[in-house]
Amino acid sequence: MDINSLKVLFTEEEIQNRIKELADEMNNFYRGEEVYSVCVLKGAVMFATDLVKSLNMPVKMEFIRLSSYNGGTTTSGKVNAVDISLPDLNGKNVLIIEDIVDTGLTAKFLLDFMNCNFHTKSTKFCSLLDKKTARVTDVEPDYYGFEVDDKFLIGYGLDYDGYYRNLKFIGYIEKQV
Numbered sequence: 001m002d003i004n005s006l007k008v009l010f011t012e013e014e015i016q017n018r019i020k021e022l023a024d025e026m027n028n029f030y031r032g033e034e035v036y037s038v039c040v041l042k043g044a045v046m047f048a049t050d051l052v053k054s055l056n057m058p059v060k061m062e063f064i065r066l067s068s069y070n071g072g073t074t075t076s077g078k079v080n081a082v083d084i085s086l087p088d089l090n091g092k093n094v095l096i097i098e099d100i101v102d103t104g105l106t107a108k109f110l111l112d113f114m115n116c117n118f119h120t121k122s123t124k125f126c127s128l129l130d131k132k133t134a135r136v137t138d139v140e141p142d143y144y145g146f147e148v149d150d151k152f153l154i155g156y157g158l159d160y161d162g163y164y165r166n167l168k169f170i171g172y173i174e175k176q177v
């Protein structure tokens, strides 16, 4: 992929402003509560770390690692739990933090996993990006930053074959056939 052909979709400033708006909503919702954030690695790492810095309730940060992409721009359609070890989340407020909901298979897998393993006080799903038109499941994030078209996005945690997660902005390339 030629980095120079990348088109900017959301600038660093737009991303950071929207994250602060999401954090304000969460600060209202969780007022007086503690939260266990669950960051889905690797893609959500930038978003999760920026988001929690603007949360003002006590937060514990957990990390799990899933994968569904083959590398490049195609999903395998199957979610692999690379590492899903979590503490006891019974009775806790759980905030799952994802980079993007695309088909929704990962979100469904995670919500089913939480339901099967814990009786949480609340479970909320937050995704920076929501590719609604690509959905094959009926899951919807409780919070999302931006609705996006069905393009392959990279930057700010999102990768192309492992690269470009470190970009401060989010850009897109056309889907490869």
Ligand code: IMP
Binding pocket: 043, 068, 069, 075, 098, 099, 100, 101, 102, 103, 104, 105, 106, 107, 151, 152, 153, 154, 158, 159
């Ligand atoms: P889903 O299970 O199809 O909803 O996809 C979830 C995962 O696929 C995300 O956490 C990303 O890691 C990856 N993914 C989906 N769309 C994109 C994209 O446009 N760029 C980079 N990764 C993506």
